[in-house]
Amino acid sequence: MSRVSLFSAPFVLGFEAFEERFDRLSRATEGYPPYNIERTGPQNGGETYLISIAVAGFARNDLEVIAEDNQLIVRGRQTDDGARDYLHRGIAARQFQRTFLLADGMRVEGADLENGLLVVTVHRPQAEPVTRRIEIRPVE
Structure with missing residues (x-):
């Protein structure tokens, strides 16, 4: 059975890599660690x-x-620190990977770690409208 996608529309060109990234992100939906996104x-x-x-x-x-x-x-x-002798272990030593898809032109400005929060700053510059006239060549 073939899969129909928004990106398979005939007027949407060149988004194959974007669709692949989006599919990869949708499969990685683990809830740990929690996060906020603030504008x-x-x-x-x-x-x-x-x-x-x-x-x-x-x-x-x-x-x-x-x-x-x-x-x-x-x-x-x-x-895991094997030298410790836990009577109760409620905080596991674990690993994670969290991925965010960024639009073209977005820049990661930096990251700060304070009070148990990692804050990553991402900037999206204002897009300049691009218009250009395309010459129609004569057929020879």
Whole structure:
């Protein structure tokens, strides 16, 4: 059975890679760690977004933030300390990967870790309208 997609419409060209990324993101819908996305309003002719991810228990060296192919990838890796003798273990040492799809032109400005929250700042500059006239060549 063939799959019908919004991106398979005949007037939508060149979005195959975007559709592949979108499919990959939709399969990775784990709820850990929780996060917020906040728009902070117009700044510098564009918009700025703050992505706050709850990463309590993770140190700066346990976290990795990567901007790659219009994606923001946040990874956390904790190692189990075998030297500790737990009477009760309710906080697991676990790892995660959280991926966000970014529109063309968006820039990851930086990341801050404070009070158990990793805050990644993403800026979308104001898009300049692009119009150009296409010459119609004569057939020879």
